[in-house]
Amino acid sequence: MSLVVVGTMAFDAIETPFGKEDKIIGGSATYVAYTASNFVKDVKQVSIVGYDFPQEELDQLAARGVNLEGVEVIPDKKSFFWSGKYHMDMNTRDTLITDLNVLADFNPVIPESYQGAEFLMLGNLMPALQKSVIQQMKIRPKLIVLDTMNFWMEVALEDLKEVLTMIDVLMVNDSEARQLTGEFSLVKAANKILTMGPKYLIIKKGEHGALLFHNNKVFFAPALPLEDVFDPTGAGDTFAGGFIGHLAKTRNISFENMKTAIIVGSAMASFCVEKFGATRLKEITKADIDTRLQEFVQLVNFDIALV
Amino acid sequence: MSLVVVGTMAFDAIETPFGKEDKIIGGSATYVAYTASNFVKDVKQVSIVGYDFPQEELDQLAARGVNLEGVEVIPDKKSFFWSGKYHMDMNTRDTLITDLNVLADFNPVIPESYQGAEFLMLGNLMPALQKSVIQQMKIRPKLIVLDTMNFWMEVALEDLKEVLTMIDVLMVNDSEARQLTGEFSLVKAANKILTMGPKYLIIKKGEHGALLFHNNKVFFAPALPLEDVFDPTGAGDTFAGGFIGHLAKTRNISFENMKTAIIVGSAMASFCVEKFGATRLKEITKADIDTRLQEFVQLVNFDIALV
Numbered sequence: 001m002s003l004v005v006v007g008t009m010a011f012d013a014i015e016t017p018f019g020k021e022d023k024i025i026g027g028s029a030t031y032v033a034y035t036a037s038n039f040v041k042d043v044k045q046v047s048i049v050g051y052d053f054p055q056e057e058l059d060q061l062a063a064r065g066v067n068l069e070g071v072e073v074i075p076d077k078k079s080f081f082w083s084g085k086y087h088m089d090m091n092t093r094d095t096l097i098t099d100l101n102v103l104a105d106f107n108p109v110i111p112e113s114y115q116g117a118e119f120l121m122l123g124n125l126m127p128a129l130q131k132s133v134i135q136q137m138k139i140r141p142k143l144i145v146l147d148t149m150n151f152w153m154e155v156a157l158e159d160l161k162e163v164l165t166m167i168d169v170l171m172v173n174d175s176e177a178r179q180l181t182g183e184f185s186l187v188k189a190a191n192k193i194l195t196m197g198p199k200y201l202i203i204k205k206g207e208h209g210a211l212l213f214h215n216n217k218v219f220f221a222p223a224l225p226l227e228d229v230f231d232p233t234g235a236g237d238t239f240a241g242g243f244i245g246h247l248a249k250t251r252n253i254s255f256e257n258m259k260t261a262i263i264v265g266s267a268m269a270s271f272c273v274e275k276f277g278a279t280r281l282k283e284i285t286k287a288d289i290d291t292r293l294q295e296f297v298q299l300v301n302f303d304i305a306l307v
Numbered sequence: 308m309s310l311v312v313v314g315t316m317a318f319d320a321i322e323t324p325f326g327k328e329d330k331i332i333g334g335s336a337t338y339v340a341y342t343a344s345n346f347v348k349d350v351k352q353v354s355i356v357g358y359d360f361p362q363e364e365l366d367q368l369a370a371r372g373v374n375l376e377g378v379e380v381i382p383d384k385k386s387f388f389w390s391g392k393y394h395m396d397m398n399t400r401d402t403l404i405t406d407l408n409v410l411a412d413f414n415p416v417i418p419e420s421y422q423g424a425e426f427l428m429l430g431n432l433m434p435a436l437q438k439s440v441i442q443q444m445k446i447r448p449k450l451i452v453l454d455t456m457n458f459w460m461e462v463a464l465e466d467l468k469e470v471l472t473m474i475d476v477l478m479v480n481d482s483e484a485r486q487l488t489g490e491f492s493l494v495k496a497a498n499k500i501l502t503m504g505p506k507y508l509i510i511k512k513g514e515h516g517a518l519l520f521h522n523n524k525v526f527f528a529p530a531l532p533l534e535d536v537f538d539p540t541g542a543g544d545t546f547a548g549g550f551i552g553h554l555a556k557t558r559n560i561s562f563e564n565m566k567t568a569i570i571v572g573s574a575m576a577s578f579c580v581e582k583f584g585a586t587r588l589k590e591i592t593k594a595d596i597d598t599r600l601q602e603f604v605q606l607v608n609f610d611i612a613l614v
Contacts, residue, residue: 088491184395187534208515211532220529220606225518227494250613259609293614299527300607302566306557307600 003248004114004141005032006046006133007123007237008103009053009071012277013083016090018230024277025057026082028123028147031234033066034281035241035268036121038289039249041065044114046133048072048106050079060282069111074102090229091206110136118142119248121240122167124149127159134166143253145169145244146198147236150176164197168253171202171240186211187218200258202243204236212262214255221262222300224270224292231276235269238281242268267292310555311421311448312339313353313440314430314544315410316360316378319584320390323397325537331584332364334387335430335454338541340373341588342548342575343428345596346556348372351421353440355379357386357409367589376418381409397536398513417443425449426555428547429474431456434466441473450560452476452551453505454543457483471504475560478509478547493518494525507565509550511543519569521562528569529606531577531599538583542576545588549575574599 007029014021029047036043043066051074058068083097108129120141122130130146144167152160153176164170170193174186183189186203190213193201201213207229209222242265243258250257270292274280314336321328336354343350350373358381365375390404415436427448429437437453451474459467460483471477477500481493490496493510497520500508508520514536516529549572550565557564577599581587 185534185536187532205515208512209529218532218606219609220532221609222516222527222529225494225525225527227492229492246614252613256610257613260611260613263609263611264614290614293611297611299525300609302526302528302570302607303563304567304570304600304604306559306564306567307553307571307597 002042002044002117003036003040003119003121003244004044004046004070004110004117004137005029005036005121005123005244006108006130007032007121007125008080009047009049010080010082011052012233013081013097014231014233014276015085016231017086017088018228019276021276025054026234026277027080028125028237028240030061031237031272031278031281032121032123032241032244033061034064034278035238036245036248037061037064037066038268038284038286039242039245039264042067044070044111044117046070046108046110046114048074048102048108050077050102051075053079067113070109070114072109074105077102077105084233086232090232093232108133115139118251119244120144121244122146123237123240127152127156127163131159131163131166134163143168143247145171145240147171147240148176150179153179161196167198169200169202170198171204171236173204173206173236177201177203190218202262204239206232206235210239210262210266212258214258217255219255219259219262221259221266222296223266224295224299226270226273229273232273233276234278235272238272239265239269241265263293263296267296309349309351309424310343310347310426310428310551311351311353311377311417311424311444312336312343312428312430312551313415313437314339314428314432315387316354316356317387317389318359319540320388320404321538321540321583322392323538324393324395325535326583328583332361333389333541333584335432335544335547337368338544338579338585338588339428339430339548339551340368341371341585342545342579343552343555344368344371344373345575345591345593346549346552346571349374351377351418351424353377353415353417353421355381355409355413355415357384358382360386374420377416377421379416381412384409384412391540393539397539400539415440422446425558426551427451428551429453430544430547434459434463434470438466438470438473441470450475450554452478452547454478454547455483457486460486468503474505476507476509477505478511478543480511480513480543484508484510497525509569511546513539513542517546517569517573519565521565524562526562526566526569528566528573528603530573531602531606533577533580536580539580540583541585542579545579546572546576549573570600570603574603
């Protein structure tokens with residue numbers, strides 16, 4: 001049940017119709033670690049932070065069983081900083097500031113103690129770095145999951161295409177799936193992406209749920225209908241953390257178990273958006289997660305025998 | 308298993324990114340009848356057409372067991388005509404022409420032979436007419452389902468609010484639920500609508516599926532991911548026809564059976580959009596419907612025991 005997680009650990013400034021935070025902890029690997037640590041201990045984190053990253057944040061992660069050996073601390077530089085503002089519909093946002101800081105020199109190194117991990121979660125990063133991580137793994141992980149974004153399709157498409165041939169599961173959102181393939185229909189886009197390397201494709205649709213494609217099969221997980229979405233920041237990474245966390249816990253990478261893993265991811269994401277940043281993820285207990293999973297059963301299960 | 312269906316029977320002109328039809332059969336009651344007749348015989352149709360409505364269409368409906376006694380034919384007027392053009396995303400459309408013709412004088416009369424029906428489907432119409440139909444039913448049907456649209460919220464809101472107090476299930480789309488309540492959150496909108504009369508609320512979200520709300524419970528049915536949506540016209544009415552058709556067939560109005568009914572509605576709607584107008588609905592067999600329902604089981608069912 002060993003899991004390596006690679007991605008950013010950062011500060012975010014976020015404005016939504018419900019409020020504003022000037023400097024809270026964020027970053028893809030942060031969200032993945034807070035989420036996956038509900039399911040597996042010894043999440044092996046790979047990231048980079050500056051001198052300003054709070055020690056108490058690192059301590060909190062360590063207390064959850066997150067291994068920080070692979071988290072580089074740069075003593076004379078600041079942590080990565082992102083600032084964004086969400087529109088009323090919460091599905092679209094404007095990036096206001098991107099200060100790379102330590103991220104400009106990030107060259108992830110996999111510690112020797114991380115070798116042999118069965119699961120690898122590559123959070124959104126420059127594709128060349130994602131490739132470098134895969135190449136550093138002496139034994140290929142049983143499952144490699146990769147998240148990416150439109151930005152890399154614009155500035156590093158060839159690198160991205162290369163890394164796609166090296167992974168098992170790709171996660172993108174609906175507009176990224178369209179951008180990557182030039183297909184408007186998500187089914188057509190999925191069919192194209194499944195010829196580009198990944199054997200599994202997850203298309204995230206925010207409040208409209210997520211689709212899992214594999215061969216000619218498709219599975220759909222809804223988002224939980226919520227009274228209010230306070231802050232969608234990190235929801236995609238939280239989804240990824242629940243997905244890979246469940247798979248790493250169960251060590252079962254069948255399509256059937258991936259269905260369950262996507263429901264777990266959706267359940268975890270539904271917590272994430274309830275408060276700003278990762279606040280809610282730090283509060284929830286195993287009982288909260290179990291209750292929410294039962295809500296998903298109620299939300300989608302129906303009795304076909306009634307037909 | 309008796310079902311009364313009230314709504315329009317019309318001609319449509321439709322333009323989508325995939326093609327154009329200048330004059331095909333449409334209307335809410337037409338779609339409901341073609342769909343519900345897969346599940347119940349003796350669909351008791353209430354509508355109005357002009358001299359130009361093709362006899363062969365009426366014959367086809369009659370051959371499917373649709374009772375046309377309540378369909379008024381006006382010898383010196385034309386049938387209702389609607390023309391619309393869909394945008395690339397197929398979720399938005401512009402109405403180009405609305406020629407009311409016979410609809411301007413529509414005053415639905417429930418034939419004596421329709422009395423005692425257990426199920427009543429009120430397709431989108433002027434709320435005052437929907438109310439008149441309910442008042443004409445000497446024994447209140449076991450379940451009254453009402454579809455409406457934004458237009459009536461703008462021009463006949465008080466009438467609409469009154470008829471809402473007389474029905475069991477309201478069907479609207481997401482933007483209509485927001486408009487009716489002034490709430491952006493669909494959960495908040497649903498909670499408000501459930502205080503306005505209906506005990507059940509269905510919010511249709513097109514390609515993003517449909518939600519069923521009742522008390523504090525919620526159920527979600529996805530739309531089937533399709534390679535191409537050729538023409539969404541009538542998909543909402545087809546959904547309604549599958550929903551009410553299943554309920555009328557099984558005569559079970561429990562929340563659990565409504566879940567199954569919504570899946571049936573979604574399955575029927577997934578056929579509707581595959582070809583222009585009602586073309587596909589005329590072709591499909593019971594075997595096609597059963598196969599598609601199994602696709603929905605595969606699409607959403609997961610094994611929570613794996614958690």
